[in-house]
Amino acid sequence: MLTIFFDLDxxxxxxxxxxxxxIQQAMTKLGGEEPSADELRGLIGMPxxxxxxxxxxxxxxxxEAVDLYRDHxxxxxxxxxxxxxxxxxxxxxxxxxxxxxxxxxxxxQIYAQQIVEHFGIHAHIERVFGSELDGTNxxxxxxxxxxxxxxxxxxxxxxxxxxxxxxxxxxxNNDILNxxxxxxxxxxxxxxMAEADMLAGAPEEIPEISFDLLGIETD
Numbered sequence: 001m002l003t004i005f006f007d008l009d010x011x012x013x014x015x016x017x018x019x020x021x022x023i024q025q026a027m028t029k030l031g032g033e034e035p036s037a038d039e040l041r042g043l044i045g046m047p048x049x050x051x052x053x054x055x056x057x058x059x060x061x062x063x064e065a066v067d068l069y070r071d072h073x074x075x076x077x078x079x080x081x082x083x084x085x086x087x088x089x090x091x092x093x094x095x096x097x098x099x100x101x102x103x104x105x106x107x108x109q110i111y112a113q114q115i116v117e118h119f120g121i122h123a124h125i126e127r128v129f130g131s132e133l134d135g136t137n138x139x140x141x142x143x144x145x146x147x148x149x150x151x152x153x154x155x156x157x158x159x160x161x162x163x164x165x166x167x168x169x170x171x172x173n174n175d176i177l178n179x180x181x182x183x184x185x186x187x188x189x190x191x192x193m194a195e196a197d198m199l200a201g202a203p204e205e206i207p208e209i210s211f212d213l214l215g216i217e218t219d
Contacts, residue, residue: 002097002214003153004206005129005144005176007162008105008112010045010184012087012121018073018080019044026068027055044185045164047106047131047138078111079118084183086203091124093207097216103128104147104160104170106138127151140170148174159210165194177213179206 009015020041024034035055043051052065094101101124105112109130116122129147131138137146140162148155160171163184168191171178180191180199191199198209211218 001157002094002099002210002216003102003151003158004094004099004210005102005104005147005158005160005171006125007045007160007164007167007181007184008103008107008115009081010163010186011084011161011167011181012103013081013083013115013119015081016041016044016185018077021080022069022073022077023051023055025072026052026065029068030056030061030065032056041185042187045106045162045166047135049135049138074111078115081115081119083119083121084203087121090203090206093204094210095124097211097218099210100151100153101125102147102151103130104140104143105130106140106143106166107131108133140166141173144170144174144176148176157214159213161200161206163191165190168194168196179209179213 006012020037023040028034043054048066048069049062052062056065103112103116103125107130109128112130113128116125116128129143137143144160155175158176160167160176160178161181163181163186168178168180178197180196182199182201198213200206200209
């Protein structure tokens with residue numbers, strides 16, 4: 001049996017517009033300089049406290065920044081995203097081998113669930129694993145350990161697909177095979193430096209790579 005944990009932002013969804021506008025709104029309301037989209041792109045996928053600490057410094061009121069971000073994001077920007085081309089075809093091929101599919105995202109689970117339902121992704125996914133609003137399980141290592149404990153899935157028969165280095169590190173720390181999604185938000189060379197087990201250039205490549213990693217033969 002094949003089990004795959006997918007990251008959400010930058011892997012299944014291009015969520016850049018909504019996330020960037022929410023960060024910019026929070027920074028502006030705090031009286032700071034509005035960072036450009038180019039500055040912020042490389043931070044997408046990181047936990048919010050990390051993002052705002054990077055932008056404002058360790059002594060800033062990160063908690064207030066996170067609250068302002070969430071106010072804007074939930075009211076105006078949560079669905080300002082779109083699935084990447086090829087996601088539907090990827091899911092269809094994975095279903096041919098009865099793969100068990102989950103989402104593992106550092107985004108708060110309460111938001112991630114609404115988003116996957118809005119875009120119809122929930123029809124392909126057994127369960128969404130995300131962080132808590134207080135930051136619990138925002139680290140991918142802890143999140144994937146929690147997901148394995150909850151599902152009882154065998155890490156040796158599981159794969160993590162994600163676009164950032166923390167997806168790869170989180171998988172490795174749980175003895176899960178991993179595939180780097182090259183179409184996402186990683187900086188040049190990030191997934192190579194993280195030593196992902198395999199790299200995929202498009203969602204449609206994920207099934208074949210997954211089957212090869214686990215030795216699954218298909219007709």
